[in-house]
Amino acid sequence: MSPARTNLCYRDRQTGAIVTEPIFAETTLRWFYETVLGFQVLNVFLNNRVFCSLYGWWQNSPSTCTKIPEFVSCYGINLEEVELSWDCYPSFNAFFSRRLKPGVRPFVTQSEIFCSPCDGKVLVYPQLQDDTLIPIKGSSISIASLLDSEVAAQPYVGGSALVIRLAPYDYHRFHFPDDGKANLTKAIKGEYHSVNPIALARVPGTFCRNKRTVTDFNSKHFGRIAYIEIGALTVASIVQTYTPACVKKGQEKGYFQYGGSTLVLLFEPKSITFDSDLIKDSANGLEVHVLTGSQLGKQP
Known part of the structure; x- marks a missing residue:
C-alpha cells in the first residue's frame, strides 16, 4: 500500500x-492508514473502547495542561473567543471541549434560515438517491446502516443530508439549528476509526462502523431531522448536555471529547434548500469551513 501524499x-x-x-498528527495518521503494519497495529491495539477510554482518561489528567499552549500556537486558535483563560482549564480535554464567550457564534435569527450546528467542514447532499445512499468521499453510505434501522431511515428516502467534519482544533460543542422538540438520544455501538479524509479513503464505511449517537429532532421550520454524532479515534465520549424536551435555536446540544469528529443531519424530502455555493463545492468534492450559527440553507 503506497502512501497518498496529496x-x-x-x-x-x-x-x-x-x-x-493542517492535519493533526499527520505522520502518525498516515502510518496507521497508509501502511500495512500501521493498519494492523491500529486495528489490533487502538481501535477499541478500552484504548479510547484510557486515552480519554489520560487527556483528563492535570499533567496534560502543558500541551495547551503548543496546541493553541500550532493551530492558531483564537483565545479571544474562548470562555476562560487557557491556564484556567484543569486538563487538555477540558480545553479541547471549551465553551466560547457569549455572542461569539451568533445564530441567524430569521426563522426561515437554517444555521450550522457547529464549526467544521461541510458537504451537502440536496437530493439523496432513492435507495437512501449518501455518496461520501467515494463511497456510498446507507442511511439505514447509519441509523442502525430500516424503519428509521424511511422518512429520509429522497431527502437531503448535511455532513460536518470537525478537525481536532475546531470548537467541539454542537447546537440545535432551529427551535423544536428533541427526543432522547440513542447510542449505537461501533468502532473508533479516524474521520479524517486520509482514514476515510482507507475505510470507506467509517460513518456506519464507528460509535455514534442519534437524536430524533422535530424541527419547527425544517421538519423531522435525524441528528447524528459520530465518534472517532481517541474520542473518549460524546456528551449530551441537553434535556429531551422543547429546545431553542442555538441551544447547546452537547460536545465531543478529545479527537476529530463528525455530525450528519438527515432531512425529509423538500424540507430544506442548501445555499448554492455549498451545493457547487460539494458537487466538486470540496469541503467548506463554516462557523456555528452561520447560514447553510433556508426553507424551500
Whole structure:
C-alpha cells in the first residue's frame, strides 16, 4: 500500500480562500492508514473502547495542561473567543471541549434560515438517491446502516443530508439549528476509526462502523431531522448536555471529547434548500469551513 501524499484542501467560507488543511498528527495518521503494519497495529491495539477510554482518561489528567499552549500556537486558535483563560482549564480535554464567550457564534435569527450546528467542514447532499445512499468521499453510505434501522431511515428516502467534519482544533460543542422538540438520544455501538479524509479513503464505511449517537429532532421550520454524532479515534465520549424536551435555536446540544469528529443531519424530502455555493463545492468534492450559527440553507 503506497502512501497518498496529496494535500487536503478546503474553502474558508469567511474569506473565500482555498486552504491546505493542517492535519493533526499527520505522520502518525498516515502510518496507521497508509501502511500495512500501521493498519494492523491500529486495528489490533487502538481501535477499541478500552484504548479510547484510557486515552480519554489520560487527556483528563492535570499533567496534560502543558500541551495547551503548543496546541493553541500550532493551530492558531483564537483565545479571544474562548470562555476562560487557557491556564484556567484543569486538563487538555477540558480545553479541547471549551465553551466560547457569549455572542461569539451568533445564530441567524430569521426563522426561515437554517444555521450550522457547529464549526467544521461541510458537504451537502440536496437530493439523496432513492435507495437512501449518501455518496461520501467515494463511497456510498446507507442511511439505514447509519441509523442502525430500516424503519428509521424511511422518512429520509429522497431527502437531503448535511455532513460536518470537525478537525481536532475546531470548537467541539454542537447546537440545535432551529427551535423544536428533541427526543432522547440513542447510542449505537461501533468502532473508533479516524474521520479524517486520509482514514476515510482507507475505510470507506467509517460513518456506519464507528460509535455514534442519534437524536430524533422535530424541527419547527425544517421538519423531522435525524441528528447524528459520530465518534472517532481517541474520542473518549460524546456528551449530551441537553434535556429531551422543547429546545431553542442555538441551544447547546452537547460536545465531543478529545479527537476529530463528525455530525450528519438527515432531512425529509423538500424540507430544506442548501445555499448554492455549498451545493457547487460539494458537487466538486470540496469541503467548506463554516462557523456555528452561520447560514447553510433556508426553507424551500
